[in-house]
Structures are given as C-alpha cells and as structure tokens.
Amino acid sequence: MNNVQKQKRANKSLPFFFKDEFKVSFIIILISTVLLISTFSFDIVPPILNRGIQPATFPKGLLVLIIVLTSIVYYLSFKKPWEIKKKLPQPFFLTLLSFVFFIFISKTLDFFLAISLLSVFVSYCWGERRVFYLILVSIIFPIIVFIFFETILGLRFPPGIITNIYYQV
Amino acid sequence: MENLYLMFAPLLSSKLMIVLVFGTLFGLILGVLPGLGPTTGGALILPFTMTLDPLSAIVLLTAIYCSATYGGAITAVLINTPGTPAAAATCLDGYPLAQKGEAGRALGMATVSSTIGGIFSVIVLVFFAPLLAQLAYEFGQPEYFALAIFGLTMLASIGEGSPIKNLIAGAFGILISTIGKDFMTSIERFTYGINELSEGIGFIPVVVGLFAISEMLTQSTSLDQIFKRVALKAVKLPSILDYKKTWKTILRSSGIGSFIGVLPAEGGTVASLIGYSEAKRWSKNPEEFGKGSVEGIAGAEAANNAATGGAMVPTLALGIPGSATTAVILTGLIIHGVRPGPDLFREQPEFLYGIFGSMLIANILFFIFGFFGAKIFARITLVPNKLLWPMIFAVSVCGTYSLSQSMLDVWIMLFFGVIGFFMRRYGFSVVPVIIGLILGELVEGTLRQSLVIFEGNWLLFLTRPIVVTFFILSLIALIFPLLRKKKKYE
Numbered sequence: 001m002n003n004v005q006k007q008k009r010a011n012k013s014l015p016f017f018f019k020d021e022f023k024v025s026f027i028i029i030l031i032s033t034v035l036l037i038s039t040f041s042f043d044i045v046p047p048i049l050n051r052g053i054q055p056a057t058f059p060k061g062l063l064v065l066i067i068v069l070t071s072i073v074y075y076l077s078f079k080k081p082w083e084i085k086k087k088l089p090q091p092f093f094l095t096l097l098s099f100v101f102f103i104f105i106s107k108t109l110d111f112f113l114a115i116s117l118l119s120v121f122v123s124y125c126w127g128e129r130r131v132f133y134l135i136l137v138s139i140i141f142p143i144i145v146f147i148f149f150e151t152i153l154g155l156r157f158p159p160g161i162i163t164n165i166y167y168q169v
Numbered sequence: 170m171e172n173l174y175l176m177f178a179p180l181l182s183s184k185l186m187i188v189l190v191f192g193t194l195f196g197l198i199l200g201v202l203p204g205l206g207p208t209t210g211g212a213l214i215l216p217f218t219m220t221l222d223p224l225s226a227i228v229l230l231t232a233i234y235c236s237a238t239y240g241g242a243i244t245a246v247l248i249n250t251p252g253t254p255a256a257a258a259t260c261l262d263g264y265p266l267a268q269k270g271e272a273g274r275a276l277g278m279a280t281v282s283s284t285i286g287g288i289f290s291v292i293v294l295v296f297f298a299p300l301l302a303q304l305a306y307e308f309g310q311p312e313y314f315a316l317a318i319f320g321l322t323m324l325a326s327i328g329e330g331s332p333i334k335n336l337i338a339g340a341f342g343i344l345i346s347t348i349g350k351d352f353m354t355s356i357e358r359f360t361y362g363i364n365e366l367s368e369g370i371g372f373i374p375v376v377v378g379l380f381a382i383s384e385m386l387t388q389s390t391s392l393d394q395i396f397k398r399v400a401l402k403a404v405k406l407p408s409i410l411d412y413k414k415t416w417k418t419i420l421r422s423s424g425i426g427s428f429i430g431v432l433p434a435e436g437g438t439v440a441s442l443i444g445y446s447e448a449k450r451w452s453k454n455p456e457e458f459g460k461g462s463v464e465g466i467a468g469a470e471a472a473n474n475a476a477t478g479g480a481m482v483p484t485l486a487l488g489i490p491g492s493a494t495t496a497v498i499l500t501g502l503i504i505h506g507v508r509p510g511p512d513l514f515r516e517q518p519e520f521l522y523g524i525f526g527s528m529l530i531a532n533i534l535f536f537i538f539g540f541f542g543a544k545i546f547a548r549i550t551l552v553p554n555k556l557l558w559p560m561i562f563a564v565s566v567c568g569t570y571s572l573s574q575s576m577l578d579v580w581i582m583l584f585f586g587v588i589g590f591f592m593r594r595y596g597f598s599v600v601p602v603i604i605g606l607i608l609g610e611l612v613e614g615t616l617r618q619s620l621v622i623f624e625g626n627w628l629l630f631l632t633r634p635i636v637v638t639f640f641i642l643s644l645i646a647l648i649f650p651l652l653r654k655k656k657k658y659e
Contacts, residue, residue: 024595028337035344035359043356052620055351055358058613062344069337076333085594088390095389099583106576115566119559126392126555137559145563152220155571 021077110160175522192232200240206253207237209380211497223505228527236535242279255437255473258445262465273405286471287532289423290478301486314615315639320433322643342605374582382586415467426472430479436492437473444472
C-alpha cells in the first residue's frame with residue numbers, strides 16, 4: 001500500500017474538524033464573520049448627506065458573498081474531498097520564522113542587517129554550506145541592492161545601526 | 170500613415186531601444202526562472218520605472234510582458250517545468266520532443282509560433298483598441314459597473330483552481346480595496362485605528378507578496394526537487410514540412426489567444442490551454458499529442474503570446490486589466506499619471522502608438538534573443554534556489570519599501586506572502602485577488618455613483634441595453650465553467 005493510499009484511509013477516519021476542507025472553510029467564515037461584525041461599527045452618514053448606499057453596505061455585501069461561497073465550497077467537498085496535502089517540511093517553518101525575525105530586527109536594529117541575516121539564514125536552512133555563496137547572498141548582494149536603490153532611485157532607507165553609519169559618512 | 174510613423178518612432182529613439190532591449194532580456198530571464206514571471210517581475214521593476222518617462226516605463230513593462238511569456242517555453246521544453254503558468258501546455262509536447270533529442274526543433278517551433286502569435290496580437294491591438302475606446306464613449310457609470318462585474322465573473326473561468334474558489338479570491342481582492350478612507354464620504358473602513366491604513370493598501374505590496382514571497386515559501390517546501398535538464402545544441406528554425414504542418418494551427422491559436430486576451434481577467438494561461446486543445450481537435454494526427462507533437466507546441470505557444478496584445482486592449486481602452494500582468498501595467502500607467510480610457514486615444518496617440526510599436530519590436534527582439542541565446546538563458550535555471558530566492562527577497566523588500574517609503578508596506582507584503590502560500594496550497598488562485606483589488610474601486614465607485622443617478626432604484630440598471638448585455642455575459646461567464654466541469658465529470 002503506498003503512502004497516498006495510507007493517507008487517504010487515515011483521512012477518512014479523521015473527525016470532520018481535522019480535515020483541510022473544514023479547517024480552511026471554518027477559518028475563512030470565522031474571519032469573514034468577525035470582519036462583518038466590525039462593519040457595524042463603521043460611522044454612518046446622516047441621511048441628508050447620504051448619496052446612494054452607506055459606506056459599510058458594500059463591504060458587508062462582499063463578506064456575506066464570501067461566507068456563502070465558502071459554505072458552497074465546503075458543501076461540495078462532501079462530494080469531492082480535497083486532495084490530501086503533504087505535511088509541510090522543516091525548511092518552510094524556518095523560512096516563516098525568518099520572516100518574524102526579519103520584522104523584529106528591522107524594527108529594532110537595522111533594515112539591511114535584517115535582510116542580510118534573513119538571506120544567510122534562509123540560504124543555510126535551504127542547504128547552502130559554501131562560505132563564499134553565503135557571503136554573496138548575505139553581504140555582497142544586499143550591498144549592491146542598497147547602492148542601487150540609494151543612488152539610482154535616491155531612496156532613503158529607514159534609520160538603523162548600519163544605515164546610520166552609511167548616511168553619516 | 171501618421172500612426173504608422175508613431176508606431177515605429179521607438180526605433181528612432183536610442184533611449185527607447187535600450188529600454189526595449191533591457192526589458193526583453195530581463196523578461197526572458199524572468200520567464201525562464203520557474204516561479205517568477207511577468208507579473209512578479211513587472212511588480213518588482215515598477216519602482217525603477219519611476220526614474221523613466223511614462224512612455225519608457227510602459228515600454229519596459231510591456232517588453233517584459235511579451236518576452237517573459239515566451240521565456241516560459243524554454244524551461245517547459247528543457248526541464249519539463251513551465252517557467253510561467255502560461256507555458257504549462259507547452260510542457261505536454263515540448264519536453265517529450267526534447268527527450269527524443271529534438272530540443273532545438275521544439276524550441277525553434279516555440280520561438281517562431283510565439284513571435285507570430287505576438288505580432289498577430291499587436292495587429293489586433295492596433296485595430297481593436299481604438300474601436301473599443303470609441304465604444305467606451307457610450308459608457309456611463311452604470312455601464313462601467315456592469316463591465317467591471319463582467320470582468321470579475323470572468324474570474325470563474327481563469328483556468329487555475331475551482332470557479333467558486335476563484336470567485337472567493339476575487340471578492341477577497343475587492344474587500345482589500347475597501348480598506349482605508351471611503352472615497353465618497355471619507356469614513357474609515359477596516360483601519361482599526363492604524364493611521365497608515367487610511368490611504369488604503371497599495372497594489373505593489375500585495376502583488377509582490379502574493380507572487381514573489383508566497384512562491385519563496387512554496388519553494389521552501391520542494392527543496393528536494395531535482396530537474397532533469399535535456400541537453401540543447403542549438404535552436405533550429407522549423408523545417409518547411411513543420412511549417413506546412415503547423416501554419417493553420419499557429420493562425421488559429423493566434424486568433425484564439427487574441428480573443429481570450431481581450432476578455433477581461435483572462436490571460437495567457439487560459440489561452441494556451443484552449444489553443445492546445447483546439448490544435449489537438451483540428452489535427453490530422455491527434456494521437457501524436459503528448460508524445461512530442463510540433464502542432465501541440467505551436468498551438469500552445471502562439472496562443473499564450475497572442476494573449477499579450479489581446480490583454481492590452483481592455484487595459485488601454487477601458488482601464489480594465491486583461492490579465493494579472495496587465496493589472497501591473499495598469500498600475501504603472503496610473504503611477505505615471507496616465508489614465509487609460511477613450512480620452513487617452515484622443516489626447517495622447519503618440520504615447521499609445523509608441524506602446525503598440527514597442528510591443529511589435531519586443532516580439533521581434535525576443536525572437537532574435539530566443540533563437541540565438543536560448544542555450545544561455547537555459548543556464549539561468551542552474552542558479553540554485555537556495556541562492557536565488559534570498560536575493561529575490563532582498564529585491565522584493567527594497568522594491569516594496571521604495572514606492573512610498575513605508576515599512577508598513579513591507580509588513581503587508583510579508584502578510585500577503587503567507588496568505589498567498591496558503592491560498593495556493595488549498596487550491597485558491599492568487600490571480601483573482603489582484604484583479605479584484607484593481608477593479609474593486611471601480612466596482613464600488615461606479616455602483617454607488619449609479620445609485621445616485623438612479624436615486625437608489627436598482628431596477629433602473631435594467632433599463633440600459635449595454636448594462637443588460639454585460640449582465641447576460643456575466644451570467645454566461647458564471648454558468649459556463651460549471652457546465653464545463655459537469656461535462657468533464659460525465
């Protein structure tokens with residue numbers, strides 16, 4: 001018995017709330033419902049100034065449409081279950097984690113330091129071990145990008161420990 | 170005659186020629202690299218276009234569009250992986266033919282049919298865009314609303330993902346466009362006290378996130394993938410026998426591609442699939458398809474490149490994008506202060522004919538580069554993902570930041586990268602989000618202005634013939650993919 005068949009059999013025995021169809025539909029409907037509720041707190045235009053429809057009406061309609069269509073997608077999944085997905089591998093989670101670190105470092109230390117660290121981290125996690133190439137993606141290439149944006153587009157990057165040194169020089 | 174002169178004016182300007190050559194080369198590189206493509210590339214290069222004049226900027230973007238669409242065929246033939254989604258159908262016969270030791274013949278056929286399809290579509294663009302623009306003078310707010318609705322319902326049949334999932338993604342795109350201050354009343358929506366969101370969410374952070382960052386996450390899940398590359402000696406021009414076998418297919422697919430391109434929201438992917446299946450249906454040797462048929466390559470490649478010119482027709486004449494890449498080009502036009510629509514044809518013909526001419530030249534340039542340089546371009550696929558994607562990340566982050574120098578745009582890009590990854594993982598195409606986002610303001614604006622005209626009476630929409638026509642077309646667009654799916658199951 002191959003892995004896919006094993007997975008299919010395992011999926012059949014899963015309770016409905018563990019299936020992708022349910023999880024995805026549930027998340028979409030939940031978020032849409034929360035957003036729909038929040039539209040009721042939008043300011044209302046007084047009738048004398050109101051032209052056409054209220055500003056909340058259009059997003060409300062869209063959110064109801066999304067909820068209805070998602071319910072249909074979920075209903076259709078009973079007839080044709082979704083394809084079973086492979087588990088996400090470790091490099092995916094490490095790449096995702098690197099985004100979190102990128103946000104943290106670029107907010108607290110330096111934008112370009114964050115890019116360099118993310119580049120070397122992702123490259124290493126994806127299997128690169130050659131030092132020259134790690135230096136290429138983490139130092140040489142970001143410097144080229146920085147100079148390119150700085151000189152050609154005249155862009156001023158957000159302040160940080162490295163960019164401040166460059167701007168002071 | 171004057172228009173003809175305006176069309177070929179780019180040839181006289183050395184600056185425009187440099188832009189064209191650079192755009193074509195850059196587009197080929199983007200097309201060759203799986204995961205990148207004209208939409209991502211166009212979005213990434215958009216900040217750089219700010220240093221150019223409007224014509225050069227749009228010429229650059231359109232050259233990228235034309236050549237990247239062709240570039241996808243190189244990877245499709247040599248490593249059985251479409252460089253762009255539009256080249257997916259090319260794999261079906263391109264790779265088997267290459268495996269038989271005829272990679273040069275396969276690429277030669279792809280190059281010639283792409284060029285003919287591309288040139289054919291530019292001719293369609295030159296003739297039909299002004300006609301459509303003339304028709305647009307009849308359009309008021311209700312007609313534009315109905316047209317935008319038609320464009321959105323066409324998302325149901327864009328080829329990737331299920332029709333309903335595409336519609337959900339389209340509605341999500343429109344919802345994103347409602348974030349920020351309401352343009353009619355200045356009332357804030359979905360801003361939750363974040364001042365920077367008052368101006369709404371920019372197009373570029375969303376596009377770069379949905380295409381580049383989500384692709385980076387997708388690549389992280391398939392690092393063990395090994396591509397088998399077929400050796401290529403040189404690209405060969407098709408033989409007389411091949412021409413005899415394929416000329417009807419090329420012409421038919423050029424027509425199909427141009428027509429599908431003109432339809433709002435449809436693009437090269439749908440065009441190539443239909444071009445391929447029609448080539449098979451009309452072929453005298455349908456049994457050869459899937460085993461290395463040159464007709465299959467010609468059918469798919471002529472159609473996807475023909476869709477490029479076709480997709481520019483509604484983009485320029487009506488401001489409705491014909492595909493995800495033309496949505497980026499439309500953003501480029503708006504950033505440079507050019508408002509697409511009928512007035513553009515009357516007031517700036519030199520600008521428009523400059524674009525038409527440049528597209529024509531771009532098609533000839535990618536023929537030359539493709540013919541003589543396919544072997545070199547194919548080597549780009551040897552750049553390992555573990556080096557390529559961190560570099561693309563660096564460019565994506567800086568490019569996104571540069572447009573409005575806002576770190577919030579960078580966070581939005583990362584957020585949509587993650588959203589895009591999960592959307593693709595669960596069968597939701599990201600293209601409808603882009604189309605929805607760009608059409609969102611038009612849909613809401615024209616709906617509300619129409620209701621002001623109609624004094625709140627919705628039924629008055631049905632008193633206007635053009636509106637009714639678009640509503641009927643929208644219904645067909647919604648029902649057709651469902652019927653097609655039902656037929657497929659039967």
